[in-house]
Amino acid sequence: MAPTSDELLARSNRLGSEPHITNYAGGNTSAKGSEIDPVTGEPVELLWVKGSGGDLGTLTEQGLAVLRLDRMRALVDVYPGVEREDEMVAAFDFCLHGKGGAAPSIDTAMHGLVDAPHVDHLHPDAGIAIATAADGEQLTARVFGEKVVWVPWRRPGFQLGLDIAEIKAQNPQAIGCILGGHGITAWGDTSDECEANSRWIIDTAQAYIDEHGAAEPFGAVRPGFEAIGDRDARREKAAALAPSIRGIASHDKPMVGHFSDDPRVLDFLARDKAPALAELGTSCPDHFLRTKVKPMLLDLPADASVDDAIARLHELHEAYRADYTAYYTAHATPESPAIRGADPLIVLVPGVGMFSFGANKQTARVAGEFYLNAINVMRGAEALSTYTPISDAEKFRIEYWALEEAKLQRMPKPKSHATRVAFVTGAASGIGKAIATRLAAEGACVVIADLDLEKAQAAAAELGSTDVAIGVQANVTDAAQIDAALREAVLAFGGVDIVVNNAGLSLSKPLLETTEADWDLQHDVMAKGSFLVSKAAARILIDQGMGGDVIYISSKNSVFAGPNNIAYSATKADQAHQVRLLAVELGEHGVKVNGINPDGVVRGSGIFASGWGANRAATYGVDEEDLGAFYAQRTILKREVLPDHVANAVAVLTGPDLSHTTGLHIPVDAGVAAAFLR
Numbered sequence: 001m002a003p004t005s006d007e008l009l010a011r012s013n014r015l016g017s018e019p020h021i022t023n024y025a026g027g028n029t030s031a032k033g034s035e036i037d038p039v040t041g042e043p044v045e046l047l048w049v050k051g052s053g054g055d056l057g058t059l060t061e062q063g064l065a066v067l068r069l070d071r072m073r074a075l076v077d078v079y080p081g082v083e084r085e086d087e088m089v090a091a092f093d094f095c096l097h098g099k100g101g102a103a104p105s106i107d108t109a110m111h112g113l114v115d116a117p118h119v120d121h122l123h124p125d126a127g128i129a130i131a132t133a134a135d136g137e138q139l140t141a142r143v144f145g146e147k148v149v150w151v152p153w154r155r156p157g158f159q160l161g162l163d164i165a166e167i168k169a170q171n172p173q174a175i176g177c178i179l180g181g182h183g184i185t186a187w188g189d190t191s192d193e194c195e196a197n198s199r200w201i202i203d204t205a206q207a208y209i210d211e212h213g214a215a216e217p218f219g220a221v222r223p224g225f226e227a228i229g230d231r232d233a234r235r236e237k238a239a240a241l242a243p244s245i246r247g248i249a250s251h252d253k254p255m256v257g258h259f260s261d262d263p264r265v266l267d268f269l270a271r272d273k274a275p276a277l278a279e280l281g282t283s284c285p286d287h288f289l290r291t292k293v294k295p296m297l298l299d300l301p302a303d304a305s306v307d308d309a310i311a312r313l314h315e316l317h318e319a320y321r322a323d324y325t326a327y328y329t330a331h332a333t334p335e336s337p338a339i340r341g342a343d344p345l346i347v348l349v350p351g352v353g354m355f356s357f358g359a360n361k362q363t364a365r366v367a368g369e370f371y372l373n374a375i376n377v378m379r380g381a382e383a384l385s386t387y388t389p390i391s392d393a394e395k396f397r398i399e400y401w402a403l404e405e406a407k408l409q410r411m412p413k414p415k416s417h418a419t420r421v422a423f424v425t426g427a428a429s430g431i432g433k434a435i436a437t438r439l440a441a442e443g444a445c446v447v448i449a450d451l452d453l454e455k456a457q458a459a460a461a462e463l464g465s466t467d468v469a470i471g472v473q474a475n476v477t478d479a480a481q482i483d484a485a486l487r488e489a490v491l492a493f494g495g496v497d498i499v500v501n502n503a504g505l506s507l508s509k510p511l512l513e514t515t516e517a518d519w520d521l522q523h524d525v526m527a528k529g530s531f532l533v534s535k536a537a538a539r540i541l542i543d544q545g546m547g548g549d550v551i552y553i554s555s556k557n558s559v560f561a562g563p564n565n566i567a568y569s570a571t572k573a574d575q576a577h578q579v580r581l582l583a584v585e586l587g588e589h590g591v592k593v594n595g596i597n598p599d600g601v602v603r604g605s606g607i608f609a610s611g612w613g614a615n616r617a618a619t620y621g622v623d624e625e626d627l628g629a630f631y632a633q634r635t636i637l638k639r640e641v642l643p644d645h646v647a648n649a650v651a652v653l654t655g656p657d658l659s660h661t662t663g664l665h666i667p668v669d670a671g672v673a674a675a676f677l678r
């Protein structure tokens with residue numbers, strides 16, 4: 001790799017890893033240098049610049065676009081003017097060097113046209129604070145003197161690149177500029193100088209805000225709107241509200257949620273100015289593309305009851321949708337893309353915190369991070385002046401920009417279980433773990449609930465980051481533990497869509513040896529456990545109003561009278577009938593309830609490893625290690641059943657194809673005639 005791009009990547013990673021310097025995937029950096037052109041053997045001047053969609057903090061060589069500077073500069077001569085500036089993005093493709101690396105972003109012009117070897121464009125909270133202050137231009141002069149120049153708001157693009165290039169040419173003393181409504185750009189002769197200049201602008205802006213800013217930029221505390229002090233009480237209320245709020249955010253498209261009770265959010269929501277500022281919305285294009293132009297704010301105090309809060313949130317949702325539709329109608333032209341949904345992506349609840357939404361957990365989390373950036377921006381702007389974001393008309397030109405729409409159209413088709421949140425009991429082992437793994441692979445967010453927290457978390461970590469799966473502790477015989485586990489699920493992902501009653505254990509004993517304690521344990525974990533989980537989860541599914549699936553991992557033994565199995569088989573029959581009963585009861589809420597009857601899943605099953613296998617082997621008169629093969633030979637298909645086969649059935653039952661099936665049991669037993677259903 002060329003040393004120029006080495007330096008550039010190191011600088012980008014440093015800048016991008018500090019959230020106050022730039023938001024996730026926000027901003028871009030570049031370096032210019034020379035390499036030998038393999039076609040001519042002559043040196044060629046190149047631009048390395050972060051490509052479209054990348055993140056500075058984690059940028060690698062693959063994330064860089066590489067363009068020929070002579071060709072980029074030549075674009076100035078064919079530029080048709082600001083009305084047609086979008087055409088220049090396609091023209092960048094004709095400037096690429098070799099294969100060109102990542103796709104050039106809209107900001108490429110700014111980097112290529114500004115005559116400096118190194119350029120940073122960033123979205124720092126302190127910089128945007130000045131960029132969104134009503135008197136941003138005067139403030140820029142006051143804070144930075146002649147070292148930093150004000151550039152009035154303009155939608156990113158070729159013209160903005162030309163504007164900044166001109167400013168740099170006219171102001172040789174300048175090290176960068178404040179881009180009105182948006183962010184900062186800095187430059188330098190070396191990579192270190194460029195980074196130092198970026199940091200100087202950000203640090204100087206922050207120091208000025210700290211020194212000269214008003215003490216309480218968001219105004220006085222609104223009595224009654226303070227944060228609920230006790231963390232557990234706050235999160236309990238958040239969890240009680242979460243399913244309804246997710247339902248609100250998912251009216252047009254199902255969404256995954258994220259919750260934050262960051263003290264900076266709670267302080268903002270407690271203050272006098274919160275309603276007016278929330279209404280003004282975010283300003284930096286990166287921010288409102290992820291947060292929508294404005295959040296939805298509950299106008300009730302922290303001690304409002306959950307029922308009152310939900311009722312009011314539904315009213316506010318109607319108003320929000322009308323307002324968003326009016327914004328769309330007011331600014332849309334015949335060429336504009338269709339409205340993309342009118343639900344809020346950020347919902348703010350005073351005393352409790354912020355709920356943010358996206359098409360997956362990462363997007364939902366980042367939307368919340370961006371609104372926190374926006375709160376920091378508003379705090380800085382209000383400390384010095386009056387927060388003045390760009391106009392709705394300009395926001396619309398960004399949100400429904402043809403180039404933005406093209407980006408969305410290029411996104412890969414979502415997986416079958418995208419946006420769905422699955423809560424799987426007993427998922428640290430065996431069949432449950434296979435189900436969790438499969439659902440995660442299909443795009444679901446997964447909550448692994450099991451007896452032992454560490455094992456649950458370890459199983460979750462095997463599936464990916466906490467954006468994919470989390471592990472929680474729950475003994476399904478204990479209603480309080482189930483409630484706590486479901487609370488964690490809804491706080492992690494916004495709600496629950498798929499509930500899998502899988503936890504189980506097995507004692508195989510003849511009637512005369514089955515003790516009362518054996519009977520109770522089997523029934524407590526399976527019949528009662530799944531009843532308790534279904535009951536607690538149904539509350540969430542109903543509040544969400546998004547339908548859902550409840551799956552029972554019953555057993556062949558729920559219908560087959562196998563030997564020495566009174567307690568286990570009886571409780572499995574109980575679970576199987578719960579499927580039918582709940583299918584009838586929950587159908588009106590769009591919730592499907594189905595079951596699976598596995599049999600003879602030996603490999604990977606903890607049940608078999610812990611004595612049941614030896615017992616079954618003895619019952620059938622075979623060696624324990626041959627048990628899987630023995631079960632296979634009993635089957636019609638002569639195939640061994642593995643945990644993955646059960647997981648396949650769960651994926652199908654909860655996937656898009658069996659949308660009209662409820663109250664069904666699917667045998668996954670390689671064919672056992674005695675357990676055929678009729």
Ligand SMILES: NC(=O)c1ccc[n+]([C@@H]2O[C@H](COP(=O)([O-])OP(=O)(O)OC[C@H]3O[C@@H](n4cnc5c(N)ncnc54)[C@H](O)[C@@H]3O)[C@@H](O)[C@H]2O)c1
Nearest residue numbers: 426429430431475476502503504555598600601605606607
């Ligand atoms: N393995 C088979 O052949 C087979 C056949 C039919 C049905 N099943 C059913 O499949 C389910 C999973 O069985 P497996 O074979 O994967 O067993 P497994 O032992 O590998 O997994 C069961 C999991 O449930 C957990 N668990 C047990 N009691 C719990 C409780 N009170 N609360 C929460 N979690 C608890 C365990 O910790 C374990 O992680 C069970 O319901 C079982 O009855 C299994």
Ligand SMILES: [Zn+2]
Nearest residue numbers: 027123182183
């Ligand atoms: Zn930007």
